[in-house]
Amino acid sequence: MTTLRYSTEIPVEDEVDVQVVGGGPAGVAAAVAAARTGARTRLVERYGFLGGNLTAGLVGPCMTSYSLDGREQLIRGVFDEFVRRMEAAGGALHPSRTRAGDAYSGFIEYGHDKVTPFEPEAAKAVALQLCREAGVLLRLHSFVADTVVRDGRVTGVVAASKSGLALLPARVTVDCSADGDVAAAAGVPTEFGRDTDGLAQPMTVFFRVAGVDDEAVERYVRSHPEDRRPYESVVARARSEGRFPAPRRGVGMYRTLRPGVWRINTSRVLHRDGTDVADLTAAEIEGREQVLRLVEFFRADLPGFERCELLDTATTVGVRESRRIVGEYRLTLADLQSARHFDDVVALCGYPVDIHDPTGSGGGVDESAGTANVYEIPYRSLVPRGVDGLLVAGRCVSTSHEALAAIRVMPPAFAMGEAAGTAAALAVRDGVPPRALSVPELQRALLEAGAYLGVPVG
Numbered sequence: 001m002t003t004l005r006y007s008t009e010i011p012v013e014d015e016v017d018v019q020v021v022g023g024g025p026a027g028v029a030a031a032v033a034a035a036r037t038g039a040r041t042r043l044v045e046r047y048g049f050l051g052g053n054l055t056a057g058l059v060g061p062c063m064t065s066y067s068l069d070g071r072e073q074l075i076r077g078v079f080d081e082f083v084r085r086m087e088a089a090g091g092a093l094h095p096s097r098t099r100a101g102d103a104y105s106g107f108i109e110y111g112h113d114k115v116t117p118f119e120p121e122a123a124k125a126v127a128l129q130l131c132r133e134a135g136v137l138l139r140l141h142s143f144v145a146d147t148v149v150r151d152g153r154v155t156g157v158v159a160a161s162k163s164g165l166a167l168l169p170a171r172v173t174v175d176c177s178a179d180g181d182v183a184a185a186a187g188v189p190t191e192f193g194r195d196t197d198g199l200a201q202p203m204t205v206f207f208r209v210a211g212v213d214d215e216a217v218e219r220y221v222r223s224h225p226e227d228r229r230p231y232e233s234v235v236a237r238a239r240s241e242g243r244f245p246a247p248r249r250g251v252g253m254y255r256t257l258r259p260g261v262w263r264i265n266t267s268r269v270l271h272r273d274g275t276d277v278a279d280l281t282a283a284e285i286e287g288r289e290q291v292l293r294l295v296e297f298f299r300a301d302l303p304g305f306e307r308c309e310l311l312d313t314a315t316t317v318g319v320r321e322s323r324r325i326v327g328e329y330r331l332t333l334a335d336l337q338s339a340r341h342f343d344d345v346v347a348l349c350g351y352p353v354d355i356h357d358p359t360g361s362g363g364g365v366d367e368s369a370g371t372a373n374v375y376e377i378p379y380r381s382l383v384p385r386g387v388d389g390l391l392v393a394g395r396c397v398s399t400s401h402e403a404l405a406a407i408r409v410m411p412p413a414f415a416m417g418e419a420a421g422t423a424a425a426l427a428v429r430d431g432v433p434p435r436a437l438s439v440p441e442l443q444r445a446l447l448e449a450g451a452y453l454g455v456p457v458g
């Protein structure tokens, strides 16, 4: 590839205390928490709406926010408020009202107790409401393309929009881009994929179908207990005849709050890198072709789906895994298995390891990985090595491939975002780098705001 050295003058916008890049589950929680903690907060998002995978990815339901045994709600705070707000508007069911193995859980038992079904439009509305009520300054339609680092500290990001390029300065930045875009551009070391071969989990274009006969689906699935996943034997037959359009063994399907409407998590695109534009383009093409062929297959082969129609597809292909920053602590599977206690715990989770096979048709929630009923995420996993003025939350925090496969779902992303946003605001208030923040003070602030960390802290 040839290169060009390019220099230009760009406008410098107002400096804020805390700048959050990416308005998904982590970013919304981070921005709301930072603003409520008293920081002048800006949220920069590439789309014209908030929610990330909750909305643009059409991903749902939210996987469990409870302990693995479904007994205790671990992720509360902004997440719980978000869900209750959607529920009050008729756009969600609180997780306490769903159970493992039901249609909202995709008929899956293990790790699927207490999921949260919700409507994507409710998520769009509530994300915006919470941010606006907290006084977050919104900069939508803005893609962050670069990071400015001065004397080892992130001082702002460069965003591209219809108004051109601009520098958006901030005292502390929280990278909630899911891909670690800000951190990578700042020179923070990152990891990608499995230790063995660097391959990441596959991508999926989520879609919804309408016109499904809900009772017929329920009847079929309940009368085929031999299928580990819904319609597994139908899919196996079609695969042996070369008729199934995606490298999957069953149909990932989740009933929604709307009669006859199901979310489908079944397309699969292998061997693509979510930080490479050529790969993303190829993944969109392949994933969207699979969707059309899957709908045809559903109509022809799946009892209950004979009259279904494509309702919509996600705005973007869903990327399960890409860069993970190298932070002050790398969370591992052993930590999740042993329920390792961290003095700097900032979130509790119970969702198990869920690895979609990077090379083939297998994978999913994995009982044999043996994660604990409740495990902890430490603050240090949100603190990047080597650069100040920056925190990271959501899918790109410092973990192994296996540990990420458990904490990557949306409720933990909210919890990590809330912790990072609160920490960023406290660091600005106290005039210290985020890595030097008093962790007991952060934990107290999180508890006061409604988060749950198990035992009372400090």
Ligand SMILES: Cc1cc2nc3c(=O)[nH]c(=O)nc-3n(C[C@H](O)[C@H](O)[C@H](O)COP(=O)(O)OP(=O)(O)OC[C@H]3O[C@@H](n4cnc5c(N)ncnc54)[C@H](O)[C@@H]3O)c2cc1C
Pocket (backbone or CB within 6 Å): 021, 022, 023, 024, 025, 026, 027, 044, 045, 046, 047, 050, 051, 052, 053, 054, 056, 057, 059, 060, 061, 062, 063, 064, 142, 143, 144, 145, 176, 177, 178, 179, 181, 203, 204, 205, 206, 265, 317, 318, 319, 320, 393, 394, 395, 396, 408, 409, 410, 411, 413
């Ligand atoms: C196919 C698939 C299925 C999944 N299934 C489930 C499920 O059923 N339940 C569940 O709970 N979780 C599921 N997950 C996991 C979950 O959706 C994500 O891991 C989670 O959304 C991560 O939250 P986040 O806030 O870190 O990132 P995201 O939700 O990806 O949000 C990132 C936000 O940052 C914005 N952004 C990114 N880069 C930039 C940039 N450079 N400049 C400006 N804005 C930027 C994006 O537009 C987006 O709004 C699934 C994920 C995928 C991909």
